[in-house]
Amino acid sequence: MPPQLPAGVRIHNDPASPKRRSLHATQPFSPGSVIATFTDPLLALPDGATMRTTCNYCLRTSSSLSSMPSPDLKACTACKAAVYCGPACQRAHWKATHRAECKMFARVREQAGKDWLPTPVRAVAQVLLALYGGKGASGEGDVKRAFFGGHGEDDGGLEGNVEGFKKDEEVWKDLELQATAAVVYAGVLQGEEVLVKAREILCKIQTNAFNRLDADTGMTGIFLDVRLAMVNHSCVPNAFIGFDKRTAVLRAERPIKEGEEITISYIDNTLPKAARHEALRLYHFLCDCFRCKDDLDVYEVCQSSPVIPLNSVSLQPDLAKLRDPLVDRSRVSKAEIEAIYKKWQVLAKPDGGDEKDHLKLAQERWKLCQPLVEAKMWAIEPLPTTIQQLATSWQTSYKMVVYALPLLCFLSIECDPYKFVAPFMPWRIKNMVAIVKLLAVTGEFTASGALATRCTHEGLVGTLATADQVSICEALLRLVVHHGSSSASEDWDVLKQAKSMLEDVESLEGREQESNLLRAWAKDPQDPEGAAFFENQVLRPIQTLAGFAVETLEAMLDGKSLVKK
Numbered sequence: 137m138p139p140q141l142p143a144g145v146r147i148h149n150d151p152a153s154p155k156r157r158s159l160h161a162t163q164p165f166s167p168g169s170v171i172a173t174f175t176d177p178l179l180a181l182p183d184g185a186t187m188r189t190t191c192n193y194c195l196r197t198s199s200s201l202s203s204m205p206s207p208d209l210k211a212c213t214a215c216k217a218a219v220y221c222g223p224a225c226q227r228a229h230w231k232a233t234h235r236a237e238c239k240m241f242a243r244v245r246e247q248a249g250k251d252w253l254p255t256p257v258r259a260v261a262q263v264l265l266a267l268y269g270g271k272g273a274s275g276e277g278d279v280k281r282a283f284f285g286g287h288g289e290d291d292g293g294l295e296g297n298v299e300g301f302k303k304d305e306e307v308w309k310d311l312e313l314q315a316t317a318a319v320v321y322a323g324v325l326q327g328e329e330v331l332v333k334a335r336e337i338l339c340k341i342q343t344n345a346f347n348r349l350d351a352d353t354g355m356t357g358i359f360l361d362v363r364l365a366m367v368n369h370s371c372v373p374n375a376f377i378g379f380d381k382r383t384a385v386l387r388a389e390r391p392i393k394e395g396e397e398i399t400i401s402y403i404d405n406t407l408p409k410a411a412r413h414e415a416l417r418l419y420h421f422l423c424d425c426f427r428c429k430d431d432l433d434v435y436e437v438c439q440s441s442p443v444i445p446l447n448s449v450s451l452q453p454d455l456a457k458l459r460d461p462l463v464d465r466s467r468v469s470k471a472e473i474e475a476i477y478k479k480w481q482v483l484a485k486p487d488g489g490d491e492k493d494h495l496k497l498a499q500e501r502w503k504l505c506q507p508l509v510e511a512k513m514w515a516i517e518p519l520p521t522t523i524q525q526l527a528t529s530w531q532t533s534y535k536m537v538v539y540a541l542p543l544l545c546f547l548s549i550e551c552d553p554y555k556f557v558a559p560f561m562p563w564r565i566k567n568m569v570a571i572v573k574l575l576a577v578t579g580e581f582t583a584s585g586a587l588a589t590r591c592t593h594e595g596l597v598g599t600l601a602t603a604d605q606v607s608i609c610e611a612l613l614r615l616v617v618h619h620g621s622s623s624a625s626e627d628w629d630v631l632k633q634a635k636s637m638l639e640d641v642e643s644l645e646g647r648e649q650e651s652n653l654l655r656a657w658a659k660d661p662q663d664p665e666g667a668a669f670f671e672n673q674v675l676r677p678i679q680t681l682a683g684f685a686v687e688t689l690e691a692m693l694d695g696k697s698l699v700k701k
């Protein structure tokens with residue numbers, strides 16, 4: 137039986153179109169709403185490097201980032217390679233894949249001295265074992281149909297672009313090596329025919345599996361579902377996918393009409409055009425979406441976005457600014473931006489953790505971005521990533537932690553809303569949670585009187601000293617909860633954390649009045665008193681903090697230390 141399609145989607149097959157098959161909506165969907173949920177993937181595995189810290193069936197991650205298995209994850213007693221969060225997951229994985237896969241890890245240990253395999257190699261080996269593994273194999277029929285056809289209109293199975301991959305000598309060499317390793321370790325019959333199949337399987341996995349990468353929640357690995365694999369790419373997608381353990385949720389990013397094709401972005405669609413097309417090379421097609429056709433940048437795409445009004449409840453409620461951004465296009469051309477991005481990309485990253493090397497790289501990157509800074513094109517890559525990387529490293533730095541706050545506020549106001557116009561997009565939610573976590577730190581410094589010794593920027597110290605940091609946290613957490621339910625699943629770790637932090641803030645005594653005002657604003661953003669409180673006590677201080685971002689960042693990079701030793 138071919139897997140059933142969820143109710144909201146249908147597959148359209150047009151052999152004459154370069155896209156071939158595509159996924160279409162069978163009903164309208166509003167932004168943020170769930171189009172379909174996929175809970176029984178054909179392949180779902182953690183990355184090789186994290187397979188000992190992630191349950192190999194449900195894909196729950198251990199909070200520890202060490203390579204040792206955490207106490208609540210138990211290893212399979214036979215292979216000692218795959219780990220599980222409990223007997224139910226171990227049994228389910230045994231039935232689905234591990235019965236056939238278990239012996240493979242003994243071979244891996246014997247031949248390579250390792251207890252893990254690179255993700256694509258393990259994925260291909262799992263498919264080979266299902267096809268050729270004999271008695272221990274399960275799901276053979278499903279796997280065969282998915283990869284090699286038999287679904288009626290889906291005949292031919294998943295798209296693999298094998299001929300396209302062959303044309304890129306370096307990529308093909310790599311694929312050949314990985315496919316050969318999978319055949320050897322899987323211990324299936326060897327021979328040219330199996331090798332050819334293994335390469336084809338690998339090409340199909342590369343083309344159709346989604347990356348579950350999320351640095352904030354430690355989620356890694358790949359997810360392949362044959363129905364979800366029918367969704368094509370656009371650099372202005374109308375949908376996005378959120379992953380949660382063994383589940384993928386396809387949600388609308390923009391309004392979708394009945395019958396409309398559903399598209400997602402396979403890559404970072406906020407990059408300049410040449411970089412996007414380079415990233416799409418692995419998919420072997422030339423994107424002809426309107427962002428590509430007219431070479432539109434993030435500001436131009438944002439200007440015409442139908443989801444701008446959703447920002448009236450956000451940290452960038454000035455919708456006029458989103459429709460008509462204050463950028464000076466005369467200062468930098470699109471060709472110059474492409475050149476900046478190219479140079480930025482090849483700047484060598486330091487090997488080790490030497491602070492001086494990291495500072496030098498940040499200085500070089502910032503210098504490259506100067507034309508964008510002068511044009512106030514804060515949302516054009518590589519400028520926001522340059523700021524984000526500094527914010528991320530300062531967040532965990534004893535000396536710099538306070539200075540990370542203006543950077544994150546700046547990103548949330550000047551960059552994220554243009555790059556990701558819908559306020560429920562995961563990146564926007566995550567940056568708000570990051571601000572709350574920093575405010576918990578600066579709030580403690582303020583309360584203990586340590587702020588002035590940790591930060592020498594008078595404006596920053598003054599703003600934090602007079603701001604109601606707890607109310608800012610509460611408002612941000614209410615925004616996260618408001619938009620978060622359209623962002624991923626209710627089970628998303630970031631959302632769960634925000635809900636628990638909101639409960640903590642609400643339980644603080646002596647701030648009933650503030651909490652009531654924010655509750656009223658969250659219920660009805662037009663509530664006059666609630667809206668005024670949000671504007672004066674939340675938005676203004678965040679805007680003021682954001683206003684210090686560029687000067688503090690430049691002072692730090694110039695070595696004009698603002699930090700007291």
Ligand SMILES: C[S@@+](CC[C@H](N)C(=O)[O-])C[C@H]1O[C@@H](n2cnc3c(N)ncnc32)[C@H](O)[C@@H]1O
Nearest residue numbers: 154155156157295344365366367368369419421
């Ligand atoms: C995950 S599959 C999508 C389903 C695919 N269309 C099919 O018929 O199996 C990815 C492949 O679909 C094709 N594709 C996806 N988006 C496309 C687009 N915007 N234009 C042309 N081809 C596209 C490319 O061949 C790509 O490698």
